[in-house]
Amino acid sequence: MADGIWEAVDRYFLDTIVGQDAALAEAQRAAEAAGLPPISVTAAQGKLLHLLVRIHGARRVLEVGTLAGYSTIWMARALPPGGTLISLEYEPRHAEVARANLDRAGVSGVVEIRVGAALETLPSLEGPFDLVFIDADKENNPGYFQWALRLSRPGGVIVVDNVVRGGKVADPASADADALGVRRMVDLIAAERQVAATAIQTVGGKSYDGFLLAVVNG
Ligand SMILES: C[S@@+](CC[C@H](N)C(=O)[O-])C[C@H]1O[C@@H](n2cnc3c(N)ncnc32)[C@H](O)[C@@H]1O
Numbered sequence: 001m002a003d004g005i006w007e008a009v010d011r012y013f014l015d016t017i018v019g020q021d022a023a024l025a026e027a028q029r030a031a032e033a034a035g036l037p038p039i040s041v042t043a044a045q046g047k048l049l050h051l052l053v054r055i056h057g058a059r060r061v062l063e064v065g066t067l068a069g070y071s072t073i074w075m076a077r078a079l080p081p082g083g084t085l086i087s088l089e090y091e092p093r094h095a096e097v098a099r100a101n102l103d104r105a106g107v108s109g110v111v112e113i114r115v116g117a118a119l120e121t122l123p124s125l126e127g128p129f130d131l132v133f134i135d136a137d138k139e140n141n142p143g144y145f146q147w148a149l150r151l152s153r154p155g156g157v158i159v160v161d162n163v164v165r166g167g168k169v170a171d172p173a174s175a176d177a178d179a180l181g182v183r184r185m186v187d188l189i190a191a192e193r194q195v196a197a198t199a200i201q202t203v204g205g206k207s208y209d210g211f212l213l214a215v216v217n218g
Contacts, residue, residue: 003207010044010205018047024073027101031068034097040067041135041161042205046074049133049159053078056157058130063087064118064144065136069098069111075133076107085111086125088118090136119143128153135161138178141185149194154218160185163199164210189214 014020020043032038041049053061053075059082061075066089076085085107089095095115102108114121118136122144132148134141141160148158160182163169168179169186189197189212197214 006203007205010042014043018043023105026104027068027070027073030097030101036068036094036097040070044204046071050074050078052157053131056131059083060129061085062129062132062151064134066098066113067094069101071133071135072098072111073102073105073107076111079110083110087111087113088121089113089115090117122147125151127151129156131157133159138162139181141181142188145185145188149216152216154216156216158214160212162209163212164201166208
């Protein structure tokens, strides 16, 4: 199976049921025009995050890794009235592009972007959050997951993107720093009685990867 067919199928569902509007498409165009790396979630994945926020009835959402705010917009649009989202981003330039995108999408009133290294901004946050989406530098995933646990309410949902790393995650000999970050986080989750978790491999417009889904035991 080639990436081409995965892209074509993603495109088919995008054109039929995913429903990406002009503001979301423009957010991707603005990110590209500003020279940001093309590493956001796909539209299908963005819609999945949107649906998770809705299914869970999440009112307070935390995101680690904003980039141009593409996933942020999908999740912010799923919030109920009074809901809020905090997104953490290291690069001031990314945050600037994201803020303009959030404005265009009409969600800047419910989203706050905090600029800085997430391990330094996380301690200043007050929980509890209903849903946390982790999608920043994978090396720091263990620290991000520990913070997500600390800041989540009982029953809270934690989603971690890009946990497959082209299969390197399952290779104990891999020296890839990102895969090692994911493996250390998985070890931590495996030893943690406070969460129930699974991981799903995915293919699509961004090739082969996967995400981890966890719920904090009540
Ligand atoms: C994969 S992108 C996020 C994509 C975004 N969630 C989306 O799907 O639209 C990862 C982002 O994390 C940011 N990042 C990297 N290291 C970070 C750190 N230490 N603290 C906070 N953000 C960081 C990067 O600058 C980048 O914008």
